[in-house]
Amino acid sequence: MLPLEVCRKMAGFSRVLLTFCVLGYIFSSRAWQVKMPSHIKGLLGSCLVIPCSFDYYHYPPQVSDRVVWYQYVSRGYPLVYDSWYPNDVIGIFKGKTHRLHRDPKSCTLVIYPITWSHHRQKIYTWVDPEHVGRSTYRFFDTTVTIEVTNTAEKPQLMIFGDKKVGKSVQVECSVYHTCSSHPPTLTLNIPLKHGPPVNVPVSDGRSRTTLTTTMDIIGDHQTVECSVQHFGGLNATTSETLSAECSFSPLTISPTSVEFLEGHESQVTCTALYTCPKDIPNLTWNYNTMPASTDTRQIADAQWRTVSTLKMKASAKDHGGSLTCNARFNRGQRQEKSITLRVKKSMLSHDWSFTTPGSITGMKGSCVIIPCSFTYVSSQPPNLRVIWYLYQSNEYPAVFDQRKAVIRKFDGKTSLIGSVGERNCSLKIEKLEMSHNQDRLYPWVDVNPITSYHTLDSHMYEKTTQLIVSDQAQQPQLSIVGILRVGEQSKVSCSVQHTCVFAPPTLNLNGISGQDVTVDTLVSDGIWQRTVERTWTVQETDQSVECAVTYSGGQRARSELRLNAECPYEQITMNEPPGEVTEGVAKSVICSVTYKCEKNKPAIEWNYNDMQSSLRFTKMSGNTHKVVSNLTFIGSMDDNGKSLTCTARFITGTVSASENLVVKKYVKPADELYVEEGGVSHVLEADVPFRFSALTESCVVIPCSFQPQADVTLQRGIWFKKTGGVVFHKGRTYVTDHFRDRTRMLGELNEGNCSLEIDHIKPFDNGPFCFRAEKDKDVYRFNNSCVFIVMRASPENPVMTSVPPEVDAGSTLSVSCSVKHTCPSHPPVFSWSVQNLTSEDTHSLITQGLWETTSTITFVVAVGDGVKSLNCTATFWRDKAQVSTVKLNVKGSLMYQMRSSLPLGIPVSVVVLIVIIVAVWFGVSIYRKRKRTEDSLSPPPRPEKRRSLWDRLSRRNPDNRERPPRPEKRRSIWGRFSSAEDDRVGWQNERNPRQSFWRRFSRRQGDAANLSVGYLNNSVTVDYKNHTSKPRFPSPKNNRRTPRSARPEDY
8 A cells, every 4th residue: 555645746647546545545544443542540559451452454464463562752662562572571561561362353451560660651552563564554643641640549439229227228339440350359348238349341441340239227327438459459448427317107006906895904005116216206195094104125226116005994985986196206206096996885775785706717618606695684575586697888688587588608508506595696607618708797686677777887897796717727736745755655635626516627646556535625705626635655666646637628737746755764773782702703793774765775884894794685575675784793802892883874864773892801611631432542731822813814823732752653633623523634524514625734743743724714713623633543632732713803903113203305214014913824915105125024933823024125215305104014815904104204305306416426515515616716707807907997097187976977078178989889789799809990909809708717818909098188099909990781772682573664
């Protein structure tokens, strides 16, 4: 496309050609367009989103996604944003700009963070600068100027709605901004009831963030505050005080349609509702001679109530009058409410009066009886007849009349109940329909017809009975009589009210089985109640009971009641108490308890939990269960006088039974020797303890020895139970089944060793056990050869040696743990709670048959200050175990860790000493270094009058002095520690170049420069040996690589 200048040069050819050039230039300039705001404001420290879009009609770009931003200057194209060459962006925009890709023709730019250097910057965009040149479109003609401010605009706060206390209004807080990628945060000082803020773009590159919520006005003066915090930290706040209008509700009088009884006191209330507590009203009645009370309270937020209660005693003359309540509020407002008084007289103006209920409710399709009675002032006339009418203001339609027809909807459905002679005028209505609903009926009991009187007045209306017909069945009421307990008899009742005693509703109980009793009771005038009461025995499986009611009109309803029956249980009993027991002798103790419900199965616990026990559960009847616990009790002399307790733990509680223990010591009986028939018996002496302890479930070795006879060689040794039965015999078949394969003799019989081992000791293996020997047919019996085994249910407690009150972490400690036992063939095995360095187990005989096993370990105390536990566990044969624990107070963990990290052979004290020496040497060296520096820089003695302290600290020189040459710029922190030579002229020889840390303390300083600085004649002379000029560095601007995209004017 030709530019305009070329077209002007060609204008001489022809007017047609000139017109074609002008139109072509206009057409080419409209081939592209760029839209962006001309000015945009950004907040300091926040982000700035510059909306930008482009479009073209001809000459599309080759790279449509290529967008570059430039700084607008008179010469050159400084880059503001270029995704291809980000390192060539100018300093104030480098790393702070990026493009926001919203659509393919978007050139929107994001700048973050905004700094003061961006203020008044004019920038523009260029699309595909490598292929779209300035001759196609002058992109730099469309620029945007950035205005930077450090003050955030206050948000706008608007309140819409009815500004009355107790009402709700809409609160809208909005703020304009130019950082749509990170919109500001809006907060209100009131609860939020709607969604998050809404961000909407507006014109001129701005966006609006709006936060909307609903506020309940709870006071007449309420402050709403909105705060905004912009991305980057700037914030602003605005507030508005809402002045709301206090409102009042109309007065209400309750009850409004009550019928007052003449001479009887009734209560009437007048209620004033208002929204502000300052508007408490003064309530008064027009019957000011009657007592009244007032109560004021807050019933909700922004809702107050004042109630005046009047005790009204009406008279006959008050009928038809007005009862008025007046309210005068504190600010002068007034309200008034009136009701018309209906006073029920005991007698009407006639010679007779009747009494009926004001309303009665019946079910559709069922019947209803309106109770009615009448009285005459004088004697009752003969041949009276009762007529019932439907109340209407201008006519008298009959609903019951024995002589005349009645209106259609009551035809054949009404009848009288009772005798007129007995002053009973009750009316029965069958097959109620919904068309009967809201009808008002009244009786006429007079010898004169109703038409002989004037029009019906309000007195008769007030005496009418309103029919209310419902098609919804009333739910029956279920209740439990008494407390439900499984296995006991209980009662459940279901009742429902109705109005048809001749066709009452049907009640059915489901879910339980029992016997029913049905009762109909008159509750009030015309209202009956049918009740079905069922008696049944409560079962554990009974979960709920349902009552269903069916009315004669077909309506149905049901109710369900959950049954939460209790599961009772009896007191636990100890059926077989221990009584007097012998130490070490097992005794069976039985404890039982009876309970209801399988789910309430108890847990039986004994206070001697280390003894063997068994449980047996039995179902005695349908709901009754019994649990029996059998404890094999083995007492010791320490248990004498204590209690043995059996406890049953149920879900709902616990019961216990206890017995005092009487434990007697085993007494050695007199020895009796029995001679077997048919053989020769010899008597020798043996050494066997008469009582010996053993651990149940473990083993025991009974020590036995005798003096062997030199001329007698015994063939076999036999252990037998004193009460009968062989315990050990070489012939296995001779041994009773209870002891078979559990006994053996240890040692050599003819060497005088008759010791017996019994394995897997049972609780009742007490004996006494006796020893004898045989040779051929000769029997050798021994004095003192019987032993009684005293059983122990628990093993001995291990005993640990004492430990020091404090131990050092890492130190080596030796501890021993020992325990006594009577099973040397299977001694206890020890385990420790620490890892040991060495371990040694020893076994020693303390007394006859009593052994002691000792475990001694050496271990290293673990790191960790504080109290630690050291546990020693002794596990006896067949896995019964006891634990002994001591506490270790550990200290010195830190020193131990330091010692552990040092090489071997170096104590901690040596390391500490070395650290102190190095620190002292370091301090002295620094002090001397600074001292030498100060001495070398000090001026010669009194070269001039010494300057004052203030003069020395001041940067200003006196007028008669020459200003010393200004030193070079102070070097950076890293430059001061650098070992490279300083290239500044003025300071090259004034002081040594900065040396490394270790070089400063080195004694080799031969290559240091010799510096001398002096003050002569108020001037400074600096002597230096080597002159080093500052090297010339190329300018960053000149050295900057110009990208191809930076010069779009070449295209």
